[in-house]
Amino acid sequence: MNDIMNAAFIVALLSAALRLSVPILFAALGGMFSERSGVVNIGLEGIMLTGAFAGVVGSYFTGSQWLGALVAMLSGIALAALFALITVKVQINQIVSGIAINLLAVGLTSFFFRALFGITTTPITVNAFSPVSLPGLSTLPFVGEVLFSQTALVYIAFLLVPVSWFILYKTSWGLSIRTVGEHPTAADTVGIPVNRVRTLCVLASGALAGLGGAFLSLGQFNMFVDNMISGRGFIAVAAVIFGRWNPKGILIASLIFGVADALQIRLQTAGIGIPYQFLLMFPYLLTVVALTGIVGKTVAPKALGKAYAK
Amino acid sequence: MDPILRMTGISKYFGTFAANEGVDFDVLPGEIHALLGENGAGKSTLMNVLYGLYRPDKGEIWFDGQTRHFASSRDAILTGIGMIHQHFMLVPVHTVLENIIMGMGKEKGFLVKEAQLEKEVLEIAARYGMEINPRALVSELSVGEQQRVEIVKALFRGTKLLIMDEPTAVLTPQETEELFKTLRRMSDEGMSIILITHKLNEVMSVSNRVTVLRDGKVTNTVMTRDSSEYELTRFMIGRELSPACREGRCCGDKLVLELDHVTCEGEMGNHTLENVSLSVCAGEILGIAGVDGNGQKELAEIVVGLRALKSGRIFLSGEEIAGKSILEIIGKGIGYIPEDRHKRGLVLDFTIGENLILKDYNKKPFTKGGLFDFGKIHGHADDMIKKYSIKTSAAGRESEARKLSGGNQQKIVVAREVDKGPKLLIAVQPTRGVDIGATEFIHKQILKAKENGTAVLLISTELSEINQLSDRIAVVYKGQIMGEIPHEAFEESLIGLMMAGMTYEKAMAANRGTGQGTKASEFLADGHVPAQNAEPTKEQVNA
């Protein structure tokens, strides 16, 4: 009896962990492209928030969660375009710009939420993503439940890992991105348009972080509330560092954060002796530990954080 | 024969400063054309204009049959112009192949087809007699090998005209000869080469024609064989030089700095210095010659405590200083002109006055009762500006160091490090990137310090500087001292062999074998100091 309980517990835990790692994975993969090209994007937090909001709005007005996700990506790109403009073109410090973008996102989402839906006590309901069982695979014991009974966005997120890897290491785009992040002057001398590459990478990070936000609002909570990202964007930035700027590492980092988050929720409901607030702290403290490099030293792209001016 | 490149009336301004003004310049097919001039004469600007990195304010570029307007380096590359910069434009953490093919997505396809590209690269290298390993990481290569990668990178892009910016600055004399062989072979195959340099002997030995720039303008273009080093110097500088002169020798008994079997490790756990033993006396200049990156920086840094040593001992006036904090060591009377003034020597956003007290900011008279005494700080700044003729911007002592020229920035460092009359002065590349006027001035300051009894450890990759100032010369290679000779025995070929990794004894034998010179061996055979023999041509230039 006890064994069955444990198995069910673990299936539920892992299934939740997988789901919870998805928003971080989306944003971190985006952050990876941005950072590989030399731009630190701590605006991911705000972009995710915007994506979460825009996803709900898109789904509400079109009735389609897919169009909602598309709107989320577009809104992420729009905010990222502003970020690219001020960091790559005007060359304001990237950290400071990220803070400003986050502040802007908090304002914009809460303003428009009230402007569109008024001040409501009951959250508005929208069409959200529901689990898609992959025929055949989902019936597999254990694995099927954990891996193959998820929403479409989960599959997309995990598919993006090998795709990102391929782009980064097997194509001329990827080589250009890596070169721009390591040695922009060298890139310039062989005719790679440094700032255009960076802008495109930042836009990509916007699209992916926007999608990550939409996953939270359309695939997980099925609603929008103020500040609902609560640090996941920052954790994504940490996951990029922890994952050593490559897709495989980032996948692992995201999964670890997913497990931490799932564990925290499960333990809360399990009613063990630890106050729930300490469990809530867990993912954040884990991030701090990850950053100490105890898990292995990491080498950042050489030109990370430095604007490129001829 | 029609030239492949013709630049006419090129002018380029930065703000109000004319880096190039009305420059005419042309290159023939298959020609090695030297572009000669001091630092800041406008060589690099002219070439950056040609390479599409800068747009000229006036003038025309005609290349390979038509007028060109390059909006970016990509345009220049596409028409067949390649450039190898002084600092290699290679990504250390990428492979050789990745470095060669980067930016070629449009030509070679979106997918990187490694096997096929590797074959192409090896074919090109073989055609010019170069060996490279496409799979190696650039960070694993020697400087000479990295340069080869740069050349192949240019050839891979179908270069017809190759610009090389100070290509020998980082090479040993032997590696330089190797490079020149490759260049001659390329020119035989019809490739045009522009060689940017300020070294006259290189101009004489490898180029067909030479154009001399001074203050952004062409002073002359001549056939190399019709000119002489003496004449070129005059074109380049426009006046006779009065080089700083050495006088006197080591006092012999007052030992100031002593390194005893010092070994230190680099970041990767390799030995950057191995078993180094050295000593410098009061009133003596010990010159450390060597190709850049053979442990010179580390040598200076372990003495002042910026870097920890693994084994060995360091004494300053008989007192062991290894393991003490930087602050303690500096306090014992060490002046240190670091290799890179932007990285180490200055805080560029600080004013001249602040930079001058960088090491004494918390001492009397500048600090009193925990607060700064600005009267004293400003007074000190004014004194130093006058004494070391530092040209400030209009803000005077309040000018930020960033706003000054390289020469004046270096003068701040020299003033701070020399003026207190240190026991020991460590000068690393004290005149790198500094114009000739400031170079003379700095050399004189170093000699003055020596006359006042300071022990000087001079580390430089410029053999002429070493020759001009040092009483003794030690050569460093891969962190080891290859040998030590007195100034009287200075001979470029001998030092060159040692810089390439031969121990003193082997280098002597090899040098005798080639019959290039026998002076050193004569000197050491009978202990007799020869009279003022004819020195190598370099000396005549300076005379």
Next chain:
Amino acid sequence: MSALDKRIKDAFLKPGARRWSVYSLLVPIVSVLLALVLGSVLLLFIGINPLEAYWYLIFSNFSNTYNVAEVLVKATPIALTGLAFTFAFRTGLFNIGGEGQMFAGAMAAVFVGLKTGHLPPFVTIGLCLAAAIVAGGIWGFIPGVLKGVFGSSEIIVTIMFNYVAVYLLSFLVDKPLREAAGFYPQTDMIGENAFLPFLIQNTRLHIGLVVAIILSILVYVVLWKTPLGFRLRAVGYNPDGAEYAGINIRRNMILAMVISGALAGVAGFTEINGIHHRMMDNFSRNVGFDGIAASLLGGATPGGVFVSSILLGMLQTGASAMQRGVGVPANIVSIIQALIIILVLAGNMMRPKLEMRLKVKRQEREEREEREARKESQGHQEGGIDA
């Protein structure tokens, strides 16, 4: 350098020549106006007359003493967290953790206030302040050490510590320090002796404002007039250069983080002892981030920070009035605030370029005039050299 060049340089660079200050005032003023214009687009979008809304936003602040005092009440903690960000920033560190450090200070202040509130005011207030300084300092010390020892990004670590502080606070008011009545997740009131004295009767303006002013002056003096500040700024501008001069980079980075955290901790103290007199979940949210905004707007100088905090205080109290008056969501100030930051920073970045362009243009004109003057004096002998 030509005489002309020198003349222009003099005009721009001499300390006496006050050309710079015109620009440095111009940029923030234009930015604020531009941000308000952009904000009015949003107001029009929700069908509200921007002029009416902005009337509330600005003039409600001056309608009576209470409102004016309220601006300063809001400005006080912002100025303190702004100083905190400034101090670390000048040492080359991004302390995004002002929020968490403020909460740490608040937790300590409320704890001490609860335990010692019966002692004479001078003692208990002093103890609360000291506790807040220590707690904020510790909350800055940890990221500082992680940065110094492991090289962990202080940016991410301080952000993470914000969340840790929030949950710790939430735990405290939920369990160990929950009020005796046990009804709300909040603490009991601290002893009345621990209340900060009010500056103006019948307002909430308390002596914390004076603390903020004193600390602003102190930060200025320390950073620019003492060897300690010299050391910290040297580390901020060029750590390699500082190391070369014998300055211990790690120790100074950690020190800067401790002081920065302590300054933010004081904000927690003024909020608890001056305003709320107890601690609850969700109090004074975002003050840490507002401080960053104030520091960026104020050019990371103590004086600038103080002025900017008053501006932000005005926006916030004005926003509440605006929400009551015309029903605009108060969150619009977050948008305006973010826009102001972006515009000010962009303006500062573009200033040198604009000035260089102006300078070259003026010089070209003067040179042309000079040439023409010369030509005329030569009697028009040669013309059309530079058509």
